[in-house]
Amino acid sequence: MATVVVKVRTDGPLSVFWRVLRANPLSFLGFLMVAFLGLTALVVVVAPGLVVPYGPLQQTAARNAAPSQQHLFGTDNLGRDIFSNVMLALPLDLGIGFAIAGSALLIGGALGLLAGFYNTPGTVGGWVSVSIMRVTDIFLSFPSLILALALTRVLGLGVGPTVLAITITWWPFYVRLVRGEVLAVKHLPYVNAARAAGVTENRILLRHVLRNVLEPMIVYFTLDIGTVLVTYSTIGFIGVASKYPGTSPEWGAMLAFYQQTGSTNVYPWLVIAPGAAIFVTVLAFSLLGDGLRDILDPRTRRAFVRGTITHDPPPETPAPLPIASGAITDSNPVAPVNVVETRSQT
Amino acid sequence: MGRSLSDLLVFVAKRLVQLVPVLLGVIILTFVVTHLRLTGLCNEWYPHAGATTLANCNAKYGAPLINQFWQYFTGLLQGDWGQSVTGIQVYPSIAADLPATLELVLASLFLMVVIGIPLGVIAAQYSGRLGDHLVRILYLSGWATPTYLGAVIAAVFIGPYLGLPTSGEYSTTIPPFNQYTHMSVVDAAIALNLPYTVDAIDHLILPAVVLAFINMGIATRMTRASMLEVLPLDYVKSARMKGLAEFWVMYKHALRNALITTTTVLGITAGGLLAGTVVIEEVFDWPGIGQYAFTAIGGNSSTPNFDGAVAVVIIFAIAVVVANLVADILYGLLDPRVDWR
Numbered sequence: 001m002a003t004v005v006v007k008v009r010t011d012g013p014l015s016v017f018w019r020v021l022r023a024n025p026l027s028f029l030g031f032l033m034v035a036f037l038g039l040t041a042l043v044v045v046v047a048p049g050l051v052v053p054y055g056p057l058q059q060t061a062a063r064n065a066a067p068s069q070q071h072l073f074g075t076d077n078l079g080r081d082i083f084s085n086v087m088l089a090l091p092l093d094l095g096i097g098f099a100i101a102g103s104a105l106l107i108g109g110a111l112g113l114l115a116g117f118y119n120t121p122g123t124v125g126g127w128v129s130v131s132i133m134r135v136t137d138i139f140l141s142f143p144s145l146i147l148a149l150a151l152t153r154v155l156g157l158g159v160g161p162t163v164l165a166i167t168i169t170w171w172p173f174y175v176r177l178v179r180g181e182v183l184a185v186k187h188l189p190y191v192n193a194a195r196a197a198g199v200t201e202n203r204i205l206l207r208h209v210l211r212n213v214l215e216p217m218i219v220y221f222t223l224d225i226g227t228v229l230v231t232y233s234t235i236g237f238i239g240v241a242s243k244y245p246g247t248s249p250e251w252g253a254m255l256a257f258y259q260q261t262g263s264t265n266v267y268p269w270l271v272i273a274p275g276a277a278i279f280v281t282v283l284a285f286s287l288l289g290d291g292l293r294d295i296l297d298p299r300t301r302r303a304f305v306r307g308t309i310t311h312d313p314p315p316e317t318p319a320p321l322p323i324a325s326g327a328i329t330d331s332n333p334v335a336p337v338n339v340v341e342t343r344s345q346t
Numbered sequence: 347m348g349r350s351l352s353d354l355l356v357f358v359a360k361r362l363v364q365l366v367p368v369l370l371g372v373i374i375l376t377f378v379v380t381h382l383r384l385t386g387l388c389n390e391w392y393p394h395a396g397a398t399t400l401a402n403c404n405a406k407y408g409a410p411l412i413n414q415f416w417q418y419f420t421g422l423l424q425g426d427w428g429q430s431v432t433g434i435q436v437y438p439s440i441a442a443d444l445p446a447t448l449e450l451v452l453a454s455l456f457l458m459v460v461i462g463i464p465l466g467v468i469a470a471q472y473s474g475r476l477g478d479h480l481v482r483i484l485y486l487s488g489w490a491t492p493t494y495l496g497a498v499i500a501a502v503f504i505g506p507y508l509g510l511p512t513s514g515e516y517s518t519t520i521p522p523f524n525q526y527t528h529m530s531v532v533d534a535a536i537a538l539n540l541p542y543t544v545d546a547i548d549h550l551i552l553p554a555v556v557l558a559f560i561n562m563g564i565a566t567r568m569t570r571a572s573m574l575e576v577l578p579l580d581y582v583k584s585a586r587m588k589g590l591a592e593f594w595v596m597y598k599h600a601l602r603n604a605l606i607t608t609t610t611v612l613g614i615t616a617g618g619l620l621a622g623t624v625v626i627e628e629v630f631d632w633p634g635i636g637q638y639a640f641t642a643i644g645g646n647s648s649t650p651n652f653d654g655a656v657a658v659v660i661i662f663a664i665a666v667v668v669a670n671l672v673a674d675i676l677y678g679l680l681d682p683r684v685d686w687r
């Protein structure tokens with residue numbers, strides 16, 4: 001008697017990561033860079049002695065020294081080691097990126113789920129849904145940086161208020177993203193099947209709908225960390241977020257300080273080191289996230305699928321996509337913005 | 347299918363009407379979030395102010411929020427945008443600064459279109475191969491460059507290396523002349539003075555290129571995605587089959603349809619371009635609204651200006667809303683499938 005082994009492939013929200021990493025060398029590079037930066041940040045926090053040779057304010061004998069073995073990124077006019085300050089800023093900047101994008105994901109995601117799922121007109125849910133979307137639309141009219149800047153001056157100077165200010169301007173983006181995904185998913189047969197089987201609405205939302213909109217949320221979150229970092233360090237550059245020199249250095253504030261006080265054309269490492277640090281960090285998240293985002297856009301997704309399934313004969317009609325969830329199907333095929341959500345750079 | 351002229355008027359009018367509640371919301375939201383923390387607001391903004399200034403400030407911002415809003419809103423309708431703590435009216439300063447920013451943003455948008463879109467075509471043409479990867483690295487590098495970093499590198503290293511000016515709209519050797527539009531290149535051209543015009547363009551190059559480089563990714567990415575959608579279609583195949591050179595297949599047939607989606611770039615990047623001007627104008631000493639915002643809000647600024655900051659937030663939001671409106675209307679005009687009724 002022959003045994004038929006049926007392999008059921010479970011598509012967890014993370015499995016898509018591996019498919020993209022396999023298919024796109026740049027995403028894989030980004031993944032390696034992010035992993036390296038994350039590990040380094042961990043070492044800086046747990047055992048700073050291993051990677052941070054000097055204290056942030058420690059004045060060494062070498063003043064305005066060019067990069068050397070003792071001072072990898074050189075020193076400033078008081079002999080402060082630039083490499084140590086750049087390294088010390090890494091966990092802070094990464095933590096800020098995760099904190100802001102994470103809070104925005106949770107707040108915006110929850111509101112987007114509500115607005116997308118309980119949107120029957122005439123009910124309480126319908127009213128709540130419309131209100132959420134109107135407020136979101138208005139928030140989305142502001143360039144995040146400008147509103148966050150004004151907010152930091154109202155909430156107070158420093159790291160905490162700045163994080164809060166950016167979070168206030170950041171969540172609406174996730175509302176629009178998640179609501180769109182929920183609207184695309186909520187009428188699919190498996191949701192109707194669950195409803196017919198007597199599953200309660202709340203359970204459908206949390207078990208069936210949420211699970212299938214997680215993938216685009218996570219993908220977007222990955223790309224967003226870089227954008228958050230750019231915004232935060234820009235506010236740092238404008239002189240509102242962090243004070244440099246100080247015990248907790250930050251790249252944007254560091255660059256602003258040396259650009260205003262140092263002779264940057266004579267001692268270029270003063271601005272190049274913190275600038276390169278932020279560039280590499282944001283590039284790492286962008287390389288990873290940009291490749292992942294290809295699968296969110298129905299147009300590039302098709303090309304992506306064609307590119308990955310090379311061992312199969314090319315299908316006449318578009319084959320069932322290997323990525324099960326997250327289809328961005330706009331009910332109106334000619335709606336002006338039928339593109340993947342894009343946040344403009346700050 | 348309604349695509350007649352009267353339908354178009356309805357199409358545009360509908361969008362203009364929809365604009366009103368959004369603008370009202372923008373004003374209310376800006377006012378509320380900036381006035382939320384009333385206690386200590388004056389100390390926060392004007393730490394070095396004298397006793398009388400602080401007393402005036404506290405009197406102004408001590409009233410109940412709803413009264414303050416009513417006063418602000420009625421003033422706004424009459425063109426009174428408030429004044430800085432030193433008594434300088436906000437509106438005239440902003441009105442004088444707006445054209446310079448518009449010039450910078452339009453120049454960047456132009457560069458984004460003429461460079462970013464062909465790059466997107468190349469990326470789609472070589473999808474998944476070396477060309478695609480190179481283009482992706484290029485636009486992600488722009489994406490990963492914070493505006494201040496790009497501006498500082500251009501101003502400190504690239505500008506002097508190429509011999510391009512890095513400060514202001516004109517060289518200091520140029521005497522003042524009639525500024526009709528407050529756009530440097532346009533004014534010089536109106537004065538029919540070729541050396542002035544060349545000088546103005548030289549000054550515009552670096553800030554515009556930095557702003558365009560940083561924001562170009564969206565245009566490239568969107569063009570690439572639309573091209574990938576269009577390339578497998580039959581009409582592209584038949585253009586190729588009739589023996590048309592690949593260049594014309596790409597740029598005349600495929601890109602023409604792909605570009606319709608790219609018009610939405612206008613709306614999406616408006617926020618990024620405007621926010622970028624805050625840092626770029628400060629670094630390049632460009633006398634626009636971004637520099638005004640930097641001085642009004644900046645933490646290192648010696649002349650913080652609360653009313654000016656609120657006004658700038660509202661202006662930037664209105665600019666984004668208007669850019670989205672223009673993109674929306676443009677899309678409706680270009681895509682024959684959009685019903686105007």
